[in-house]
Amino acid sequence: MSGSIVLVHLAGAVALLLFATRMVRTGVERAYGDLLRHRLRGILKNPFLAVGAGGVLAICLQSATAVALIVGAFVGSGIVGGASGLLAALGADVGSALVAKLLSFNLSFLSPLCLVAGTALFMATEKRNLLQIGRILIGIGLLILSLRLIGEASEPLRDSALLPVIVQYLAGDPITAFIVAAIMTWLFHSSVAAILLFAALAQRHLIPLDLGVVLVLGANIGGAIIAVMLSRASPPRSRIVPIGNLLMRGAGAIFALIVIMLFKPPFDQLGATPTSAMLNWHIAFNIGLAIVGIVVASGVYRIAERIATSGVKTSADDPAVIELSVLNEAALDTPMQALGNATREVVRLCELVEIMLQKVFELYENPDEDGIKALAALDDRVDRKHQAIKLYLAKLTTRNLSQDEMLRCQELLGACVKLEQVGDIIVRNLLVHVRKKAERGLEFTPEGWKELRDFHASVLANARLAFNILVSRDGESARQLVHEKDRLRDLEKRANTSHFNRLREGTAKSVETSTIHLDTILDLKQINSLLASMAYPVLEELGMLGGSRLKAS
Structure with missing residues (x-):
């Protein structure tokens, strides 16, 4: 040889x-x-x-x-x-x-x-x-x-x-x-x-x-x-x-x-x-x-x-602080290039939302005022990016787009809106639960906290899958994400049943944290539904949706 x-x-x-x-x-x-x-x-x-x-x-x-x-x-x-x-x-x-x-x-x-x-x-x-x-x-x-x-x-x-x-x-x-x-x-x-x-x-x-x-x-x-x-x-x-x-x-x-x-x-x-x-x-x-x-x-x-x-700047001129945008107005006359720019910016938006979703649960465990303020600041960045992307795509739709380009434009716009809604749920709902839990000195039961942690882990994993689908447009991944939505619904039922069983037993911590526990699961489920819906354009394009539900494989 x-x-x-x-x-x-x-x-x-x-x-x-x-x-x-x-x-x-x-x-x-x-x-x-x-x-x-x-x-x-x-x-x-x-x-x-x-x-x-x-x-x-x-x-x-x-x-x-x-x-x-x-x-x-x-x-x-x-x-x-x-x-x-x-x-x-x-x-x-x-x-x-x-x-x-x-x-x-x-x-x-x-x-x-x-x-x-x-x-x-x-x-x-x-x-x-x-x-x-x-x-x-x-x-x-x-x-x-x-x-x-x-x-x-x-x-x-x-x-x-x-x-x-x-x-x-x-x-x-x-x-x-x-x-x-x-x-x-x-x-x-x-x-x-x-x-x-x-x-x-x-x-x-x-x-x-x-x-x-x-x-x-x-x-x-x-x-x-x-x-x-x-x-x-x-x-x-x-x-x-x-x-x-x-x-x-x-x-x-x-x-x-x-x-x-x-x-x-x-x-x-x-x-x-x-x-x-x-x-x-x-x-x-x-x-x-x-x-x-x-x-x-x-x-x-x-x-x-x-x-x-060493050498790290802390002023407003620090490149790490400046939010560079790739939404180049000059590219609007070249739809494919403009759509690429919009996709890159939506991916950045995905990254911010993923950080928010991860950080908010860390605050559930260790509430920290600086962390709460940082999370609220991230939501402000999400809102700014959402607004910029939305305006950019609106200008793009006035150009002469092909049907495929128009569908991609609508898909990116829909994803952008959903990501902004997820950010709002995190700040306006979950962050409120964090403050309430901290102010009242409440603690979840070990069983209740495990249920919340597992539920959150599933939603976070689905978020990453949804963000990948937005770029890859992979049909099998999109199908998996919709199936995960059904699995999460079953997980919600089991978590709520376990929680009510603890309430019937009179577990003190369960009684004190009942509202926060149930509302947190509801908010996480809503976030997951928004993320799962990002898979629908891919499934619809591939003919994998039947009516209002996923076709049986």
């Missing part, structure tokens, strides 16, 4: 590994993302539990990068403390290392089982959680399969004349090997994938152990760079945790590299095989960083804070 064919097979196997990892993460985020985030917010208030919480979340999401970004957003919004957030990111690195270790075992027997079970679930149900469990199982099956394919694809490299030369050069130049591994990891956008690739090569004795441990160090710093790069457009305070994590892992990796170059530690004692020794070293390195982080997290966070906020 020629060298180019071998590289193509290896690239394909690595691509499948990256896709499978992403598939697992997507499934977990869609099925349990909001629940995990909610639990994480509470646990992160304890700095010592933060390390373990970050590790568990990284194992669930198959990504330390995702955890760093989530925790960074929590810290940026003031939900958790900075030092705790940094410790959670370090714990996530430990969890990521454990995932790599677990996947290094021979789990090939699980691949067909996961693929069959996952496909059966995915094809046989339309329930959101079961669909996502199916997605997770398929992702795990493909992930295990990809590791076997990497091993098979790399087997011909044993006879390669070029590979020993490259390996010998990298083994003699640890600094270059370190940089190459960091770049590869950044390109993969997954430290787990990079580590597993290095482990597969080591398992076939294509790279020596001494080079492997250096590549592992490079992968660690490359993984930290990913989160920093992905968060570069986030608010400055949301970037502190990724930057702090990079400082910790970067300093730790460089220090370890210097020690390796000077003292040549006996890494073969870490495991019976080069692969196990590499992965054990990966785990030990990240555990060591987490232990050191417990001591120095506060200091590192302050340094990262200075880096993230």
Whole structure:
């Protein structure tokens, strides 16, 4: 087999590994993302539990990068403390290392089982959680399969004349090997994938152990760079945790590299095989960083804070404060370009509404006057954008539009109106409930709060689906959103029945919060109905609506 064919097979196997990892993460985020985030917010208030919480979340999401970004957003919004957030990111690195270790075992027997079970679930149900469990199982099956394919694809490299030369050069130049591994990891956008690739090569004795441990160090710093790069457009305070994590892992990796170059530690004692020794070293390195982080997290966070906020303007001229509009009047004579501009602006409106919907429930749990004012300010921005988009589309309709262009214009206008109505419900209804709950010092029962939290999580997931449909106009997603509307109606009935049962039992907290509980569910249901109706233009265009209801599939 020629060298180019071998590289193509290896690239394909690595691509499948990256896709499978992403598939697992997507499934977990869609099925349990909001629940995990909610639990994480509470646990992160304890700095010592933060390390373990970050590790568990990284194992669930198959990504330390995702955890760093989530925790960074929590810290940026003031939900958790900075030092705790940094410790959670370090714990996530430990969890990521454990995932790599677990996947290094021979789990090939699980691949067909996961693929069959996952496909059966995915094809046989339309329930959101079961669909996502199916997605997770398929992702795990493909992930295990990809590791076997990497091993098979790399087997011909044993006879390669070029590979020993490259390996010998990298083994003699640890600094270059370190940089190459960091770049590869950044390109993969997954430290787990990079580590597993290095482990597969080591398992076939294509790279020596001494080079492997250096590549592992490079992968660690490359993984930290990913989160920093992905968060570069986030608010400055949301970037502190990724930057702090990079400082910790970067300093730790460089220090370890210097020690390796000077003292040549006996890494073969870490495991019976080069692969196990590499992965054990990966785990030990990240555990060591987490232990050191417990001591120095506060200091590192302050340094990262200075880096993230340096040069940040606070005046009205700050580009982050200015609302740039893409509603270019000159494009009105080119309808398709104008519709593209309007779509981009409506997507921004979607982002604001999603933030409002997420933030208002955080205020239910931790009412804060500054947070309430910030949410009201967001509604003002929604109103301004709604007005601007509406006027822009009204001017566009005076042009000579085709039927398809006119329908798209009406669809965007309808979505814009619905988004503005959602913003009004959040501020005029849900925010009023927040104030009432805070002023009266009321608390929901654990059961009641779980019902509200689950109901809100479903509405938030449907909101994201609706916003995707607005851009993708995918018929299957639109059908799923309308089915979710029916599922939410059943969820409302169960929640109300449980609430009235608690009232009959005379539960004090249920009596005190009854009005807020029922009104909150009603308002969330109304929001969900508005969002679900954004799917109707797509379904109608595809002939998937019958009368006033979705046609049976």
